[in-house]
Amino acid sequence: MTGTNLDHRHLVLEADDLTRVFGEGGTEAGRVVALDGVSLTIAAGELAALVGPSGSGKSTLMHVFGCLDTPTGGTLKINGIGVSLLDDNALSAVRAHQIGFVFQQFFLNQTQTAIENVADGLLYTGIPRAERTRRASDALQRVGLGDRLTHRPSELSGGQRQRVAIARAVVGNPPLILADEPTGNLDSQASADIVALLHALNYEGTTIVVVTHDLKLAALFPRQIQMRDGSIVADVVAQP
Ligand SMILES: Nc1ncnc2c1ncn2[C@@H]1O[C@H](COP(=O)(O)OP(=O)(O)OP(=O)(O)O)[C@@H](O)[C@H]1O
Ligand SMILES: [Mg+2]
Structure with a gap:
């Protein structure tokens, strides 16, 4: 079965004909069409792998989905919110409340403990400090690091650092988690974990x-979306 048959469920992401062109103002030679008309929906509860060769536009698409980059064309809704026309403040609010990010390089604060790093994921939510700390502790328990709350990143393994980053992404219970090569810096056992x-x-x-x-790894996911040259060329949902 191909395509999405989950459209009756709440959609946390609706992308319609997204394009992203880099170097538009420069010479024709410097112009890169990184996204070439991407349309896609993600329903609540999905677990999807985005695959494709290097340079096919995966990171560009994740940055656009995460409101870290603005598309050149097309429209995007995150959890029903049209983000195409939002100003910077409104976009920051969407990032803070609707999206959790996990990156290949972890991006943890090296001077902070695990629990402080995770609690920072709630910094712009208005939740009081004590409650932020309590929720951070819960999130670290969820990722199996309940016994590493006060360790700093330098005192953790690569896989544990990525778990802290995942805890930071999920601590606010955002409707959508985006992870760009979260296992790219890990060995095969840590990746499997x-x-x-x-x-x-x-x-x-x-x-x-x-x-x-x-x-x-992608084969283990219930949905596999394949990109090539800035377009989606296959979208396969496994039978439940
Ligand atoms: N800031 C930028 N300026 C100009 N071109 C860019 C920029 N970012 C990405 N590109 C180009 O857009 C295309 C898509 O890049 P992208 O990083 O999305 O690929 P990717 O699929 O994530 O690749 P990889 O698997 O290597 O991470 C590439 O040709 C890249 O060179
Ligand atoms: Mg990439």
Whole structure:
């Protein structure tokens, strides 16, 4: 079965004909069409892998989905909110409340403990500090790091650092988690553990889109979206 048959469920992401052209004002030679008309929906509860060769536009698409980059054309709704016309303040609010990010390079604050890093994921929500800390502790328990709350990133393994980053992404219970190559810096065992964790979080209800170039890992996901040259060339949903 191809395409989405989940449209009767609440859509957390609706992309229509997204384009992203880099170097538009410069010479024709410097012009790169990174996204060439991407239309896609993600329903609540999905766990999707985004795959494709290097340079096919995966990171560009994740940045646009995450409101970290503005598309050149097309429209995007996150959890029903049309983000195409929002100003910077409104976009920051969408990022803070609707989206959790996980990156290949973890991007943890090296001077802070695990629990402080995760609590920072709630900084712009108005939740009081004590409650932020309590929720951060819960999130670290969820990712299996309940015994590493006060460790700093330098005192954690790569896989544990990525777990902290995942805890930071899920701590606010955003409707959508975006992860760009979360296992790219990990060995195969740590990668398998992270993928198992993503499956467990999805089982608990979290909607997740993961970029990976590891086709073996991607095969474990219920939906596989394939990109090439800035377009989606295949979109396969496994039978439940
Ligand atoms: N800021 C930018 N300026 C100009 N071109 C860019 C920029 N960012 C990305 N590109 C180009 O857009 C295309 C898509 O890049 P992107 O990073 O999305 O690929 P990717 O699929 O994530 O690749 P990888 O698997 O290597 O991470 C590439 O040709 C890249 O060179
Ligand atoms: Mg990339």
